[in-house]
Amino acid sequence: MNVQDLFSLETISLDLQGTNQDEVIDEMVDLLFKGDIIYDKEEFKQRILEREALSTTAFGYGIAIPHGKSATVKKPAVAYGCCKAGVDYGAESGEKTHYIFMIAVGDDDSNLHLQALAQLSRKIVHKDFRDALIACAIPEEVLEVIKTV
Amino acid sequence: MYRMSKFIVAVTGCPTGIAHTYMAEEALKEAAAKRDVEIKVETSGAVGVENELTAADIERCIGVIVACDKNTDMERFNGKQVLETSVGNGVKKADELVQAILDGKAPIRGGEVVKDSGVQSGNVSAGKQIYKHLMNGVSNMLPFVVAGGILTAISFLWGIYSFDPASDQYNVFAAMLKNIGGTAMGAMVPIFAAFIGQSISNRPGMVAGFVGGLLASSTGSGFIGGILAGFAAGYLCLYLVKLLSKLPKQFEGLKSIFIIPLVSVFLIGTLMSLTAGPISALNETMMSFLAGLQDSSPVLLGLVVGCMSAFDFGGPVNKAAYVTGTMLLLEGNNYFMAGVSAACITPPLIIAIATTVFRKEFTEDERAAGLVNYVLGFTHITEGAIPFVAKNPLILIPIMMAGSSVSAIITYVLKIQVPAPHGGFLILPLVSNPILWVVAILIGSVVGAILFGIYQKSYNAKNEKKVG
Numbered sequence: 001m002n003v004q005d006l007f008s009l010e011t012i013s014l015d016l017q018g019t020n021q022d023e024v025i026d027e028m029v030d031l032l033f034k035g036d037i038i039y040d041k042e043e044f045k046q047r048i049l050e051r052e053a054l055s056t057t058a059f060g061y062g063i064a065i066p067h068g069k070s071a072t073v074k075k076p077a078v079a080y081g082c083c084k085a086g087v088d089y090g091a092e093s094g095e096k097t098h099y100i101f102m103i104a105v106g107d108d109d110s111n112l113h114l115q116a117l118a119q120l121s122r123k124i125v126h127k128d129f130r131d132a133l134i135a136c137a138i139p140e141e142v143l144e145v146i147k148t149v
Numbered sequence: 150m151y152r153m154s155k156f157i158v159a160v161t162g163c164p165t166g167i168a169h170t171y172m173a174e175e176a177l178k179e180a181a182a183k184r185d186v187e188i189k190v191e192t193s194g195a196v197g198v199e200n201e202l203t204a205a206d207i208e209r210c211i212g213v214i215v216a217c218d219k220n221t222d223m224e225r226f227n228g229k230q231v232l233e234t235s236v237g238n239g240v241k242k243a244d245e246l247v248q249a250i251l252d253g254k255a256p257i258r259g260g261e262v263v264k265d266s267g268v269q270s271g272n273v274s275a276g277k278q279i280y281k282h283l284m285n286g287v288s289n290m291l292p293f294v295v296a297g298g299i300l301t302a303i304s305f306l307w308g309i310y311s312f313d314p315a316s317d318q319y320n321v322f323a324a325m326l327k328n329i330g331g332t333a334m335g336a337m338v339p340i341f342a343a344f345i346g347q348s349i350s351n352r353p354g355m356v357a358g359f360v361g362g363l364l365a366s367s368t369g370s371g372f373i374g375g376i377l378a379g380f381a382a383g384y385l386c387l388y389l390v391k392l393l394s395k396l397p398k399q400f401e402g403l404k405s406i407f408i409i410p411l412v413s414v415f416l417i418g419t420l421m422s423l424t425a426g427p428i429s430a431l432n433e434t435m436m437s438f439l440a441g442l443q444d445s446s447p448v449l450l451g452l453v454v455g456c457m458s459a460f461d462f463g464g465p466v467n468k469a470a471y472v473t474g475t476m477l478l479l480e481g482n483n484y485f486m487a488g489v490s491a492a493c494i495t496p497p498l499i500i501a502i503a504t505t506v507f508r509k510e511f512t513e514d515e516r517a518a519g520l521v522n523y524v525l526g527f528t529h530i531t532e533g534a535i536p537f538v539a540k541n542p543l544i545l546i547p548i549m550m551a552g553s554s555v556s557a558i559i560t561y562v563l564k565i566q567v568p569a570p571h572g573g574f575l576i577l578p579l580v581s582n583p584i585l586w587v588v589a590i591l592i593g594s595v596v597g598a599i600l601f602g603i604y605q606k607s608y609n610a611k612n613e614k615k616v617g
Binding site: 004051054055057068091093103105122123124126 | 218
């Protein structure tokens, strides 16, 4: 299981239009729905919000990693969105969030998938990787960067 | 023990355990590396707890960082400096956290210091325990077998009687090699029994197990006797230690160097002496049965050896076949080992060939691992197949068994002789008919590889269907 297998062009958007957290989450959930990753948008959004309620997934550097685990997920995947204007995603530092990885995992997905996600998460901590992502202008480039994970 | 760099431990975890757990892990590792500090991070994620901190880790560390949004056992950190924070801070403030521990700024966690209670970790199943003890014996024994067996085999290059001064093949160096090799091989059963005992009850078990193993060796109880000696010694000493734990403290020294060794060696020695007759008879029957099988029905023998060798790839069942082979080698039977070796070499080669021929069905990583399996196969390291087989043992083990059996059957039918117990294709010059032997192994491997490829194809097809 490679990290890149979790991404696809359909679930990457470099032009999110939302102006607040809720709108951005809706857009990201939409990407997952259109990419044929989830059956039910409402159900999945609920899981995402539940996780956010525990503690924000915006951890700084302008990045947030909302994630949900639900039976409505057909196959594990990651949607990536970039919002140029930035939104307040509840980061403790008060900074705006521009880059969002939305992770969808099924209820009984195998360890291999989880390990791939763990790998991606570790990578996000590194500055080189984030800088490379930020430099992407088109979704194809994002996939190229992901391949380096 | 004095250590140059400081050591800290950490626990990371978040409720879903998908992302932040590992981000915090990475951030803390990076922060520690920057300061030249050694760190071990236990991750409590969706995959379960990985990299679990041991009592020794906690004992050794100068401080603990708990960046965790879910419950973790905190009692174990009593008496240490502990920083407790959210997993989010673990990611964001890793630098400050590590620095605070280094500066000794974190509060010391109160409460009674919990000591690790002892040798046995209570909740592991009995079967797993026994397996663990057995494998401790096997893994300590193997280097003796390999070194001894190969040296002995090399001495045969001067002729099979080169060790015998009466023979005209006699060569001083060859005689020496055979003597060294034979001594190392002779240590096989004692070491095996000693380390089973050691695994169960540390040094007391090791002593009684070793003596029991020596007796098993000299009385002809062999490998089966060794298993008996090791386990009996281990559990007997565990019991003795418990029985004598009521003795006053002054007797502590006397107990461990006098009473326990004396009583346990006497009891195990008696047990081995009394059982020597029946066990060696059993051994002889089994060996002569197997040796007979190799003449009367090589196909059946090949099937049995093939299935045993590919059953657990280096585990006890595989080793049972392997050790029988080495025992028979000691008795001058070079046929049996040929089939065992062939069957052990086959599984990694199946993987290697399958990933080469059915390239498209495997990921890049798997193909790279497949290449390594060529080397592992050529050198008789069956374990190379484990990572692949582990993905679906119920289907893949029978496939490996089929391939291994084919290799072994052809080897037995052709009556090929292999005088060395290990070494894979490195010992080809010693094999009676090297070309046929390699061909036999390749046929088995190709059969297995085709089955594996077909399985992988249908697996991939099925998965795509599910996805799309």
